[in-house]
Structure formats: C-alpha cells, structure tokens
Amino acid sequence: MDDYEVEVLDDVELDEPVLVEGLPGVGHVGKLAAEHLLEELESTPVRRVYSTHFPPQVSVEDGVELASATFHAVTPEDGQDMLVLSGDHQAQDNTGHYGLVDTFLDVAEDFDVERLVALGGVPTGELIEEYDVIGAVTTEDLETELSEAGVDFRENEPAGGIVGVSGLLLGMGQRREWPAACLMGETSGYLVDPKSAQAVLEILQDVLGFEVDYASLEERADEMEEVVRKIQEMEQGAPSTPDEDLRYIG
C-alpha cells in the first residue's frame, strides 16, 4: 500500500466546484457541518483516500471500514457545485499532515476545483450564548464576500494560527494560487457542538447558495443542551445522568 492511495468510486461532472472540507477538529464543528450537508443534499461518493498516515484501524459502525477520507460530489438545485471532504481522522504524524493535504488538493484539482473553504471550530474555553463565525482568507475579495455574509474577521485571531488540515488547506491552497477560506464557528472546545456547526453552515449557505433544513442539527443541539444541564446537575450533586446522554461528549 502506498503512503497515500486514492480509490476511484465514481465520476461526476462538476461545474466550477468549491472544495468544502469537514474533517474532525475542535468541537467536531467542521465534521458535523459536512455530514449535515451530506444528509440534507444528494451526493455521490467519488473518491476515497487511504493512507499509512491515518490511524491503523477500522471502524465497525457500518460494516468494516478502513480509516479513510471521502470526497462527495454535490450538485444542488440552487447554488454552486461542491466537492465535500468528510472523514473520521486527521493524519497521525507531522509529514503525514502535509502529504494528506497535498493528496486532497490533487484530487480537488482533478475535479477542476479552484476555490476552497475549510470548516472548523475555534475554542473559546467556555460555554457560549452567541455563535459568531470567524474567518481567515487568502484574498481580499474573499474577505469582502465573507464579511458581507456575516463572518467576523478579527485581527490576529485565532491566536497561534490554524493547525492541521484546515490550516494546511489554506496555506497549500494559497501556494497553488486558489482563493481559500477557513470558517471557524466559536465553540467551547469541551463538547461536540451542533449549534456552532449550524452557524457555520448558515454562512456557507449564504455564500454558496444551497438550501438545507436545520431541523436535525437543532434537535441534536437540544439534546446537547440537555446533556450539559445534566452534567452541571451531576457536578452539583443531583443524581440524574443516564449513560446514553453522554453520547455527545466524544
């Protein structure tokens, strides 16, 4: 097996598609957002990437699946075509991060992608009420376009930059001269956060023009609030915490 392998699952013609990345990160914001898009819109899995830099494991949730990342072609009735990248893992070592993103960008290039947006979360360290979405971009035009859609551009935030797949997609996409943006929903950083994922998707919907329903994300957000409430009670001594409500923590 090569260090990076791209398996062809299907082929779909896309028209000036935007690469939308949602791999796991802070609060699983990007992952939830990408998975919600794929639940709500019709999509076709087109490429699967395996790598010796992914963790050496298989999931057994839906038959046996070797660790991988998947590209899905999405051609919504309203809005731009998208190539959505989803998965359960990032690379497990330094050079692997670079190699995987190089591979992701090569796949995107095969589909004539010329713009990309990475979705993620930025941790605030505390539970929050108002879900802002902050941004980082490689061109002024993108900053203008995204500001108009409600993205906050704050000087020198996130402090310390952007680490991992999202950061490298920005930096390595920039080196290929593709306009690249990263949308980061504010989130506590302690929990998987459906509200933050929704805030990010609402911005993306505004920019790319697709139409999705948010009912299932809102439902998960309600369940999450219930879980948080119970954890707070637990910490204060009250006895009601059934196991299955802790599902969102991981």
Next chain:
Amino acid sequence: MDDYEVEVLDDVELDEPVLVEGLPGVGHVGKLAAEHLLEELESTPVRRVYSTHFPPQVSVEDGVELASATFHAVTPEDGQDMLVLSGDHQAQDNTGHYGLVDTFLDVAEDFDVERLVALGGVPTGELIEEYDVIGAVTTEDLETELSEAGVDFRENEPAGGIVGVSGLLLGMGQRREWPAACLMGETSGYLVDPKSAQAVLEILQDVLGFEVDYASLEERADEMEEVVRKIQEMEQGAPSTPDEDLRYIG
C-alpha cells in the same frame, strides 16, 4: 536491512489455507490462542518477517532471537489447512502498522490464502464470568457462518472500532477482496487471559474443523484464578503472594 524482510524457512503445500493471526493485544488473547494451536497441532515454520518497525530488541528466552513474526503451516488431519501467524510484537509506529500488515498479506497470498481470521480480545473493564466471543466481518456469509458457530455480532461493538494488526488485516484484507473476520474474546483487559483464548479457539475449532485438547489452557486458567485470588487477598491485607505466581500479569 530493508524496512520489511521476509525470510524463507521452509516450503509447504497448503490447500486453500485460512490465515489465522494471533499477535499480542488485549489480554494477549490472540497470542495465547495462536500459541496453543501451535503446541497442540503439528506445524512447520515457513516464513519469518523482520522489520525496522518492530522494537529494536532481541529476546533471550530461547537463544538470541531478533524481534520478528513467524508464519507456520498447519495441515491438521481434521479440518482446513491454516497459515498461523504468531509473534511477540506489533509495529512501533503508525506507518509501520500498515507496512507490516501489507507484508503479512503478501506472504499469505504466496500461500494462496483467500480467507483470514484475526484473533484478539475486547476489554470489558472488569473480571468476567461468562466468556462471550464477539465478531466483526467483511461479508454477510461470514456473519451467518460465525453466528451459527456462536459468535456474537453486536451493533457498533467494539465501540471505537478495531485498532492495530487485527483491524488492519480486516480492512486491508477487505481491499484485496478476501473474506475476513475478527474474533474477539471478552476479557477484563487487566490480565493475560487463557479462558478467553479458549473461548475463541472453541469457536474457531467449530468453524475450521481442527481438533485440539484444552487441558494446558485450562491449567493456565486455574493458575491465573489462583493469582487473581492472591492479588485480591494482598489488596485486603493477607500476606501470601510468592513471586512466581505473578508470572501471568505481564
């Protein structure tokens, strides 16, 4: 020395052999099971795999032996031919896990293996009375066959999937289109577990048709229970714990 080296020890004709893997893991269940098979049935070591991804060490238990994994050809009077993989180590780094399993599958392919079963343990976190064996498979036919033999198929278990050699044998065997199964004996996870190894072997015997005696495993299980009893006494204050009974903990 290459990253992965395969040394030819002997050659044996095998008829549609099944690859049976028993490298160290949770409770050493797979390792004990594979070693028991090799004690009870006649076998010929046919290939030895060395790797720069194995720990940099030699054992001195039986003369000097550089870290390695060994394939043994087993042609029992009753039952299917087997290619049994045993050893004392897994890979020490991420890409090494993938490379080793690729190498193992290539060796198996040389022997015309077309089916594989990985043996291991699944930790329950507590000492157990009833030793169930749970399974994960890559084909429906295998699920049917193994259910009939008494394997439990539980939705989304093990939670978090299967990590390491056993998981990769499933995932990478699947990519070679070989039916692949993993049998995991429940075990506390705290101790080396001969009872769990026996539970797994009894299933395997049912499926593959060989005949072995379990007396030595039962004896080790009795010794293990004695060790556990003494540890419990020790924790409660009683003074009787001779060193050699702690042999099973490691």
Next chain:
Amino acid sequence: MDDYEVEVLDDVELDEPVLVEGLPGVGHVGKLAAEHLLEELESTPVRRVYSTHFPPQVSVEDGVELASATFHAVTPEDGQDMLVLSGDHQAQDNTGHYGLVDTFLDVAEDFDVERLVALGGVPTGELIEEYDVIGAVTTEDLETELSEAGVDFRENEPAGGIVGVSGLLLGMGQRREWPAACLMGETSGYLVDPKSAQAVLEILQDVLGFEVDYASLEERADEMEEVVRKIQEMEQGAPSTPDEDLRYIG
C-alpha cells in the same frame, strides 16, 4: 510537496556574505536579534523554505502564511553583507532537524556564503543583571576574533552541548569546512528576552561592522521589566496585571 522546498523570491548579489541565523530557541534571543536586524537595516527577502517537517500550520498575523523560514539579503552601508535567516519554527522531528539545516546550508552556498554565525540564548535558570554572551566556534581564529569582541569562551559550556538548528549549523557547517560560530546570550529561560538579544547584537555589530539603533529593543526591555515586576506583585498578592502586558511571556 517535497520534504524541503526552496522558493525563489528575489535575487541579490552579495559579496562574501555571512549567514546569520535567528530561529526560535531559548528566550527567543536569536529570533529577536534577527528580527531587530531586519527592522533596522534594509533587506530583501530572497528565499523561503517550506517543509513537511515544519509544524502543519499557518499563521494569520499578516494574511495567511504557511509555516516557513526566510532568507533575507542585507547589504548595509557599513559592514559585511549578511544573509539573515528568520522564522517562527524549528523542525518537529529528529531527521527533519538535519534535513532543514542541510537545506539552509545549500541555500547559503548558492549565495557564496563561507562563514556563519548562529544566534541564540543560554538559560541560566534565574533572572540576571549582567548579560554576558558566551560562544562556541569551529576555528581558533574565530575564537580570537570573538574574544576580542567581548564573547566569553567558557570550558565545556553550555553543558550538554548545543541542540537544534544552531548546533547543527555549527556541526554541519564545520563538515563543509566553513568557519562557524554560535553566540549565546545569557537569559533566564523563562521569558522572551530583549536585553539578551541586544547583548548578542552589540557583539555582532562589533564583528560585522553594521550600525543599528537599539531604541526599540530597549523599549521592549523596559516593557518586559514592567511585566516581570507585575508578575512578582501578582505572586505576592497585588492585583494589577492587565492582559496585554503578558504579551512578552509567550
């Protein structure tokens, strides 16, 4: 993307330039020193080095910048030409340290560099009053020259040798038969240290002949002393520590 990539930004003719390295290390002494030189003297960025061994991240301080190190050509009116190496990161793994320094030396060779000086700090473990600069060199002539400029050469210091980019520039520069020196300003090791950076630059100025003003470094040193004073008050219980004064700690 290759393991080490050198991007050409510009080309400048340099006359027997000295490579001056200031990547992050103890007290950020070398980094502050190099950055001060680049603020005070005119320079042209000529080469940028990217690497899969740099951390997988982008900074967002000044638009999106993929982790890198930059070479600047400096041709001061007074003094020798310099090729100044600055950046925010060192390699993240062992072989990466060697590969990056090999790459840095190759770039320097392209500019006909034949002498190098690495700038850094040596931790004393306590806040200090007098800022000595200790040295390590690969030739006796360099030791003579630097002693005359005020550098302390102490037997077997730093204890444990010199680790990282600066150490390897000495060792690998020596193997290319280039006279190489490391200047290390004493520093507590707890804080970013503008005074130590100034001590090192004053020596370098004496040796290489350039003229710079130290006002901005002195200003940062004053701010740093204010921060230290506040931390000491904080530890003793007084309540005055506005966040922005902690800027120097990182």
Next chain:
Amino acid sequence: MDDYEVEVLDDVELDEPVLVEGLPGVGHVGKLAAEHLLEELESTPVRRVYSTHFPPQVSVEDGVELASATFHAVTPEDGQDMLVLSGDHQAQDNTGHYGLVDTFLDVAEDFDVERLVALGGVPTGELIEEYDVIGAVTTEDLETELSEAGVDFRENEPAGGIVGVSGLLLGMGQRREWPAACLMGETSGYLVDPKSAQAVLEILQDVLGFEVDYASLEERADEMEEVVRKIQEMEQGAPSTPDEDLRYIG
C-alpha cells in the same frame, strides 16, 4: 546529508579483529568500558558515523563535534586485534536503531570483523556488593568460552530481552552468521558505574588477551562511592554535598 554517513578517518590493517561495542546504556557500563580501553591501549580512529537519526546536536567539550559514533582500530601487543565502537548517543527513533546497527556492521565487515561483543549493564534496582557479569550469545561455543572466563548465563535473563544497539548487534550479527556475544555487568541502574565497567573489562581481557591497568577506573569507583555516601547523608539530613561530587550521576 544521507541518513547514515561513514567518514573515513584513517586506514589500518587488522588481523581477524573483534568488534567491541560500548555505546551509552544502563549505568553507562559499556561506554565506560570502551573509553577505558581507548585510554589504556593505543588506538587509531578509523571511521566516524554521522546520522540524521542521532540527536540533532553538537558537543562543545572538545571543540565542536556533531553527534556521531567512532570506530577505533586497536592492535594490542598481547591479545586479539579489536575494532572498538564508542560514542555518546544511540539512535533517537525506531527505524534509526536498525539502520545504525546495519551501518555499524557494514563498517565492521569492511575490516573483516567476524566476531562481535557488545558491552553493557543490566539493572538490578539496588546498590550491589558483588559485580557479576551476565551474558547472552548466539553460539554454544561462545557460551562455553565465556562461562570459562567467569560469565554467568542465567535462564531467561535479562527478562524482557536486550534492547537497543547491543541487542540489535546480537540479532543482526547473528543474521550475518557472525558469532556474537553481549556482556552485561550488574549495576544499580541509578548511577554511572565504574566498578561494573571494570568487572566487564576483566572478563573481556581474559577472553581477548589484552593487558590494561585498572587504576583510573578504581579511582573513579572510589569517587563514586564517596558521592553515594554523601547522597545518603543528604537524604538523612547531613549538609556536606559539594557540587562537583555529583559529576558521576549524569
């Protein structure tokens, strides 16, 4: 720079030399032993090995020296020719251990080495009175020869085998069909141990026939005992521990 580089320093004709390895390990026993041999007998440095798998550092004890290991040709008046391997470091990562030992064995092969002995320590976990030397070998003849010289061969000791350079020299030397032995002096494991080094050298002297004086090692052993005594006093409250006596701990 290649992953493993061998620099030729000099060439000496050796007659059926034995490779004697003394890199750092438990109690620095092997290192002290090799260094003592090189102090007492005339030797010529013949090869130096650099590697991207050695720590990225230089020592400044004796001018600037990039991390390396050195082969010295020793042709004593009495006794067999030796190729002594000394150094301050082992590899810093898994594959590096294997690659370095492969390189060491290739250098030894260039000098027609056909036998090797690795020197090291085995930790007992407590300060000891009687310094036994235990052994591990790849041939029965070697076991006989070394037993006669006073080496203890204990079943299954060291428990857990032999890790690092010494272990790999045994295992990889065996694969090249060279008789290989490891002599391990018992040592507490807490301190650098000149007495253990002497015990090992006395055995080696018996086997290989050279003649050395042990005065300087005995002197260091006396100093070490003084240090231990002071540490014991310190732990019991007495105030006499000048810094320079702690020199042996590192």
